[in-house]
Amino acid sequence: MLKTYNYATLKKQEIDSLIARNTDPSNAIQEIVDGIIQEVRTTGDQALIDYAQKFDKVALNSLYLDADAIDALAQTIHRDQQRALEIAFQNIHKFHSTQLRRERAVETMPGVKCWREVRPIEKVGLYIPGGSAVLPSTLLMLGVPARIAGCKEIVVCSPPQSNGQINGFVAYCLKLLKIDRIYLVGGAQAVAAMAFGTESIPKVDKIFGPGNQFVTKAKSTIQSLTNVSIDMPAGPSEVLVIADETANPAYVAADLLAQAEHGADSQAVLVATSQEIIDAVNVALAEQLPALPRRELAGKAIENSYAVLAADLREALAFSNSYAPEHLILETSDWERHTRYILNAGSVFLGHLTPESAGDYASGTNHTLPTSGYARSYSGVSVDSFVKKVTFQHISEVGLQHIGSTVEILAELEGLQAHKNAVSIRKS
């Protein structure tokens, strides 16, 4: 049952409180993570083997699996599962392969030519969560754009199962991505290993991937500690569904529950244009929830979530833009007219037949998206996340004549004589 607020009567402070996300209150996690980072930094592989024993309950002989082992594991899954992973791979590849485009050079003045060229980030690290939730889809979502970008080295870390192996689904995705090694390291120690490098694990330039609060904290810590960068800050997953009179309450409830089953801290927000819709969705939630295997988590998440009653779609979108959801579903009939007013969101699902789970797995869009309001300033992961755009320029003799005195005047007014000299000496 979703608590309901009426948008028209909400004060600014109440809206601020509704759109606020949980932030990690605990310093205890930071201390644990700092300890793990320090240990990995100083004792390398040995620390990783010790943590595998401690956290994953497995005595590892080797910190990685190679092509043969991956091949064998990939054969253990059903053909229809292989086929589903292949289709997801193809769709993700098809969508992401349009994201890299050559840019033309611009002659800003005669003889002054400027342009950008794309370069892959050479070494990237992908963290794939394991343990209770096995997420082969995340490997596709990170590995495909890394491959399209042309990254030279793709380091994949995932926690080992108790038998020292990895999941067959993850193995099959490795094969699709032509990645022939996976490191059996999980948690904050995996992030530390990729940030500093160990005897077995290469240091990378940028680390990607979701994870539990230890992984997340480790990523933000190495971001401020080293010059290794990260994809984005991460928080609990969230969806905001906007429903009008044409919405099917059963679909809306199913979408809210798909978000809610991720964990008790997931947020599933409904913004509806009438109280009748909210009531009908609550009825559908009560019907669907008891049948779910993860009903306990999902039920808690729904309790922590809420509904907002809006006068119309304009108001609904205003609230959504303030909230800046990771996922936004527009369960309305005339969504075409409204997309332009969507300002802050990670990924948007349009119409009655576009569930978020399509984008989570297989439609082609990326599922690594900004949470916790970061959609105000961050994009989701794309090929852009795996490349740099380097600017180049060339100035000819004619160009130097055109631009020279402007540079000299500006350098002088900033009091930087040597900057001016670098032009003057070339003009003489």
Added chain:
Amino acid sequence: MLKTYNYATLKKQEIDSLIARNTDPSNAIQEIVDGIIQEVRTTGDQALIDYAQKFDKVALNSLYLDADAIDALAQTIHRDQQRALEIAFQNIHKFHSTQLRRERAVETMPGVKCWREVRPIEKVGLYIPGGSAVLPSTLLMLGVPARIAGCKEIVVCSPPQSNGQINGFVAYCLKLLKIDRIYLVGGAQAVAAMAFGTESIPKVDKIFGPGNQFVTKAKSTIQSLTNVSIDMPAGPSEVLVIADETANPAYVAADLLAQAEHGADSQAVLVATSQEIIDAVNVALAEQLPALPRRELAGKAIENSYAVLAADLREALAFSNSYAPEHLILETSDWERHTRYILNAGSVFLGHLTPESAGDYASGTNHTLPTSGYARSYSGVSVDSFVKKVTFQHISEVGLQHIGSTVEILAELEGLQAHKNAVSIRKS
């Protein structure tokens, strides 16, 4: 006089040490910055007025200047200076305006349509350093892409002069950018004000701009403390010049000194293909340095810098890629053949007549660039830095038939039944 190392005889560890940048060793700065952030957060405008008194030695009546005051100040600068700022504005605008492009939709399967749309970051904060170094060029480098992106609110902070005003050059840039207010706040307190908002200063979504070590530390602190993001981590400025036999030693020396005059911690690295070039550049440095107003700073920076002797351009580029310089100048005759091998750099200047100072001010490229090796994973500021790319998708009835079972299989193998339901319920 540059210390010289021979690339051929360098061990990996020595290269690692050469490419390492200074990192801030001081915890004292962190404590001071934490204190300032806390004070601004709790007492708002009053803290800003107090800090202006303390750090900028000025008693402010108002925390900002409006259009009339900006107009008046803009008239105080010479017409040729106005003209130079206009040309810089136009070139920067011309180059950056090509960076936003509509992307076409992709039909990944029949009836499954995915695309990205660009949305401006609504509220951005630009920090423009003041005090000893006045940098109107930085205002253009940040303001132009913010305007092209379509950001709704552009908050500009810059420390006040002792008379409570701002510099006329900055005022003129504000007019070019059609920004009609500037906040008279500098240092870490400006970053805190834009991150949390005060009575006068709006909270923003992302903060841009260079600054001293307090500003830099404040940016990295608010990045981990709030969901306000920042353009990039910042360190001392740096250049790497690659020179072959065709290079003019006087030009090379001028370029190294243009970098060196920024501060004693700037790095100016020369990579040359013969000892003769290094010797000739050292002679030219000795000639040019004494004439500089900032010779003391520049001299110290040169002492902290070095030269590397490479066998050929291939080796020179290998070292440069390891170093990942903010600025790379290729003072060689046949640069066309070599650009493809440049992997890690912020901005690249090609040939004998393309000094870095052209790009610092007026050629059109951005001068806000990744330092300290961040060029391995970061791009410089561009219009991309001021927008998000939001993914959209629409699935038709036909599309749901095509993609439905794939999503169901993948949701099931990840153990997420509610994800599967969101599809199944729509198929039935």
